[in-house]
Amino acid sequence: MATDDDNDILTGAVPEPDAPASSSERTHAKTFAELVDKSLTGRTPPPAMSADDRALLEVATVIRAASGNVELSAGKRRSIVEDALRQAVGGAGATKSGSVTPIARGRTRRWAPWAIAAASTFVAAAAILLLWLRGPAKTVTPPVERSAEIPTEWKSRPADPLIGPIKQEHAGDASDRIDAIFADRLDGYRDRALTARGRKAP
């Protein structure tokens, strides 16, 4: 509680080191001790206090925390333990608190980017190595139909070997000759277009 005496301590004359404490100093010390006790035991601090008291209270809290003797309340401890157990067994409420992360998942999250980056680098290096080591690209050229490979009976060709010399008495028998030519060429055309040998040919 702030009083006018508080100001006397800060603004008044500095007492001698061995001088006995005044009554106002005792009162102020007792009040501040109660304030520190309330803060450390978790009780509600007073709604208003002087800036000097607040600064001193914070310093006291830091000093106590640094000493390692801070203990959580029983309810708080129980809540944290239950949260950790829930996360460990993968319970639905595991993420409710969000303050505790399972150790295994934490490790995974830490190493995953590095592992994926390493794998990507490896794949890229392998691709570059492959491109470098392989020879010139092989070109697949479609087979070309060569004239020499075509059977004679598939070719368009003069009809002389088929017809032979034409006697004078048969000079006008063109109808018979066209029948022979057509039949012969049809055989070749069918052989090329319909048989397995013809279909395999380029």
Next chain:
Amino acid sequence: MKYLVLLLAVIGITACSCSSEKVEPTPTTHTAEPTEVIDQDLMIALSKAKNFHHKARVYMSDGKLAEATASVREIMALKFPAGAPEAEDVRNDARALLAKLLVSQNQLDEAMRTVQEGIAQSQRESFFVANLYTVKGEIHEARAATLDPKDPAQAAQLVEEKHAAISAYDKSNDINSALQNKLMEDR
């Protein structure tokens, strides 16, 4: 999850860059020209020529020489594949028949023109060209037959036609002999 997507993207890009098999497009130039093999166009042209000949034969059997002549003329207009040797053979054979039909209708000059056109347009010697010379000889004979040997004005022309007929027959024989020898050598 985003790292996994990134990894898959890197692998995908790498896989695309590694597709090394290059397939060249089909060359537009073949060593075998379309006319070197028997194709559908050639068969269609031969089929039409065959049918026109049969049609002409039916007309001739009925004595309809004009209709038969028209049918044979259709063969000349048929479109064969470019460079097909059969085209020249079929047309020359049709010309020989056409000339004989014209001779039978006493159109000797037209018959002679038909035969001479065929000989002039031929790219090579064949049995069909030899046959044209044979028909040419027949036309000369037919012309000679129309001349009066007792008429001094026609006597010289008569001798000339007979000599031309002999020359045509000789030319036909020469072509036939040369071709036969060549075919024998090829075997």
